[in-house]
Every structure is written in C-alpha cells, then in structure tokens.
Amino acid sequence: MNQSPELFNRIDDAPPLSEAAAGLIEVLCDDDMEAGEAASLLAGHPELADSMFHLARAIHADDPRVESESILNLMNQFSPSVCLEWAAAGAMRDWLAQPLRGFGMAKNDLLVHSLATGLGVEYVARECGLPRPPLAFLSGFTHDVGLWIGEFVMHLDFTPVFDLIHKQGIAVDEAERFVWGFDHSQTGARALSRWGFPVAVCEAARAHHQPGLAPENLKTLADLVHVADALSRMAGIGSGREGLSFHTSSDSEKRLGFTTHHAEMAVFRMHDGLEKLSGWLNANA
Ligand SMILES: [Fe+2]
Ligand SMILES: [Fe+2]
Numbered sequence: 073m074n075q076s077p078e079l080f081n082r083i084d085d086a087p088p089l090s091e092a093a094a095g096l097i098e099v100l101c102d103d104d105m106e107a108g109e110a111a112s113l114l115a116g117h118p119e120l121a122d123s124m125f126h127l128a129r130a131i132h133a134d135d136p137r138v139e140s141e142s143i144l145n146l147m148n149q150f151s152p153s154v155c156l157e158w159a160a161a162g163a164m165r166d167w168l169a170q171p172l173r174g175f176g177m178a179k180n181d182l183l184v185h186s187l188a189t190g191l192g193v194e195y196v197a198r199e200c201g202l203p204r205p206p207l208a209f210l211s212g213f214t215h216d217v218g219l220w221i222g223e224f225v226m227h228l229d230f231t232p233v234f235d236l237i238h239k240q241g242i243a244v245d246e247a248e249r250f251v252w253g254f255d256h257s258q259t260g261a262r263a264l265s266r267w268g269f270p271v272a273v274c275e276a277a278r279a280h281h282q283p284g285l286a287p288e289n290l291k292t293l294a295d296l297v298h299v300a301d302a303l304s305r306m307a308g309i310g311s312g313r314e315g316l317s318f319h320t321s322s323d324s325e326k327r328l329g330f331t332t333h334h335a336e337m338a339v340f341r342m343h344d345g346l347e348k349l350s351g352w353l354n355a356n357a
Pocket of ligand 1: 216280
C-alpha cells in the first residue's frame with residue numbers, strides 16, 4: 073500500500089520532550105560542552121536529575137566511577153554522549169511505561185523491553201569482542217519508540233496488522249508497511265529526529281528490523297540493536313504481540329560473529345541488568 077502522507081504526518085503531533093531534557097540533549101550533543109552548562113540546566117529539575125543518577129548507577133554498576141554521590145560528579149566523569157543517554161532515557165521513561173493496548177503490552181512492558189534491548193546492545197557487543205559503540209544503550213532503548221508513537225500520537229488501529237501476521241506469518245514491520253505504507257521503525261526514527269536525538273540513534277531505530285539498510289558507518293550499531301531486540305523477545309521480555317512475529321537477520325549475526333553461546337550469556341546479563349534497574353523502572357508506578 074502507498075504511504076498515506078496525512079496519516080504519516082500525524083507524527084508531527086508528538087509532544088515535545090521536557091524543556092530541561094531537550095536543552096540537555098542539545099548541550100550534550102556537543103562534545104566540547106562545559107559541564108557547568110549542563111549542570112545549570114538540571115538545576116531546577118530534581119526529578120530528571122534523580123532519574124539520570126539512578127539510571128547511570130544501574131547501567132554502569134560495574135564501573136567504579138558510579139560510586140560518586142551526585143549526578144553532577146557523575147557527569148564530570150563520563151563523556152557528554154554517555155550523559156546524553158541518561159538524560160534522553162530519563163526523559164522518555166514515563167511515556168514508554170504506558171500500556172500499549174494495540175500491541176498487547178501491559179504497563180511497563182515497552183519500558184522493560186526498551187531497557188533490556190538497551191542493555192543488550194552493550195552485552196552483545198561485549199560478548200562478540202567489539203568495542204562499545206557510542207550511544208549503544210540509548211540506541212537500543214529508543215528502538216521501538218515508534219510503537220508508542222503509533223498508539224498515543226497517531227492513534228493507529230493495529231488490528232489489521234495482526235490479522236495479516238496471523239494469516240500470512242509475515243514479520244510485524246512488513247505487515248505494518250502493507251497496511252499503512254510505513255512501519256514503526258520509520259515513525260520512531262522521524263520522532264527521534266524531531267526531538268533532536270543524534271543521527272546514530274535515529275538510524276538505529278529506522279534499521280532495527282532491517283539492519284542491512286543502515287548506512288555503512290552505522291551498520292554495526294544497527295546489527296547490535298537488531299540482535300539485542302531479538303534476544304529480548306526470545307527471552308520473553310516485554311515484547312507483547314510483536315514477539316510472535318519477528319525474523320532475525322542471519323546476516324547481522326554473521327557480521328557480528330554472534331553465536332548461541334553469546335546469546336545465552338547476553339540474556340543472562342540482561343536479566344541481571346534489569347534487576348539492578350528495578351528501582352528506576354518502578355519509580356513511576
Ligand atoms: Fe520493533
Ligand atoms: Fe523491539
């Protein structure tokens with residue numbers, strides 16, 4: 073089906089990020105940013121500061137630098153792009169925690185799936201002996217934001233998509249493109265771009281079901297997000313109805329040198345990482 077521009081353009085009704093988060097993302101996208109500038113943006117926003125602090129300590133639990141007692145100390149010790157991951161994920165937590173009825177996801181399901189995938193990108197990279205790509209966690213965390221956009225911003229009816237999946241056994245993104253002319257990878261990428269997220273994060277979301285389509289310089293990141301997403305679903309972590317309709321790319325696995333042993337180790341770490349994040353996860357309960 074041809075894309076309906078009117079339907080697709082509903083993305084433009086997406087709410088903005090909070091002013092503090094948007095300002096932080098803009099400042100932290102600049103590698104030469106002054107720590108003081110970011111700190112002043114956080115000053116009147118204790119909730120965001122607190123969320124970033126807890127997320128940072130959970131994500132980097134094995135790193136001695138997270139012993140610091142304040143978010144400002146942590147921000148002085150990590151690179152701007154890592155701090156950006158905490159700010160952006162913190163800003164999106166309450167949105168992703170909402171239940172997605174069209175997708176059969178209960179409250180927190182998408183948030184847990186997003187966290188597991190974000191953590192999984194790091195773990196899969198580690199298991200495959202690859203360096204952590206910049207924005208690894210955030211790229212995994214935001215990959216399915218298009219599902220949230222579809223439900224709460226575009227008000228899409230997912231029924232014909234799942235009818236098609238059940239009848240033809242095709243993957244969810246393929247069914248979405250057939251029904252609407254676009255899929256949640258594209259809507260997510262467009263929303264992330266409007267919110268000022270770095271190009272790598274937008275492209276990883278766009279390619280998470282078709283990693284072969286990622287630009288050459290971002291192919292490894294796209295492969296990692298794709299495989300981490302698959303692992304998270306296989307482990308039954310918050311994937312809703314989409315979990316039943318996912319095809320993993322063997323090309324991604326080959327490019328990464330990913331094996332069954334790596335999968336077992338990464339899933340084990342995913343569960344462990346989610347355990348450490350349970351306080352952050354339930355802060356909105
Ligand atoms: Fe997806
Ligand atoms: Fe996913």
